[in-house]
Amino acid sequence: MGIEAWFLAEHTHFKNIDPAITLESILGALKFDPSTDDMQLRVDPATDLNSCYAIAGKRYDKLNTQPTLDAIDYVAAYCEVAIRFPHLQVLCQEIEAFLRLPANN
Numbered sequence: 061m062g063i064e065a066w067f068l069a070e071h072t073h074f075k076n077i078d079p080a081i082t083l084e085s086i087l088g089a090l091k092f093d094p095s096t097d098d099m100q101l102r103v104d105p106a107t108d109l110n111s112c113y114a115i116a117g118k119r120y121d122k123l124n125t126q127p128t129l130d131a132i133d134y135v136a137a138y139c140e141v142a143i144r145f146p147h148l149q150v151l152c153q154e155i156e157a158f159l160r161l162p163a164n165n
Contacts, residue, residue, distance in 0.1 A: 064105035064120070066148050067128055068094045068112070069141045076131035078116030085115050100145065 067073070071094040074081035087093050090111055092102075102108050109128075110120040120128060142149045 062105045064109045064122075065099040065102055066137065066141055066145055067109055067132065068102065068105055069099040069144060070132055070137045071095045072133045072136050073128065073131040074112060076133075077113055077127065078118055080116040081112055081118075086112050089115055098144070 071083060083093060083095055099105060106122055113120045138152055142152045
């Protein structure tokens, strides 16, 4: 499973990429719903993410993820998406532990 499955599951970011990318447009064009379907089961999440972006004439580029990273709602990713993705949950826990470390003076 690619990190793109996490990006798909954090479906609120699509509107930040382009308002034309809605759950309805994804369901209509691609026959899956990132808000309810298990994105861990997607065979090629990077292609799926690119297909979602293509609805608005955009593209997802694995070598330039910055537009996606800028669009992600990190509160939603942390509070909602991580619950459904054990590997993302571990990453969030590691980040939390790192942020709790005392500063070295």
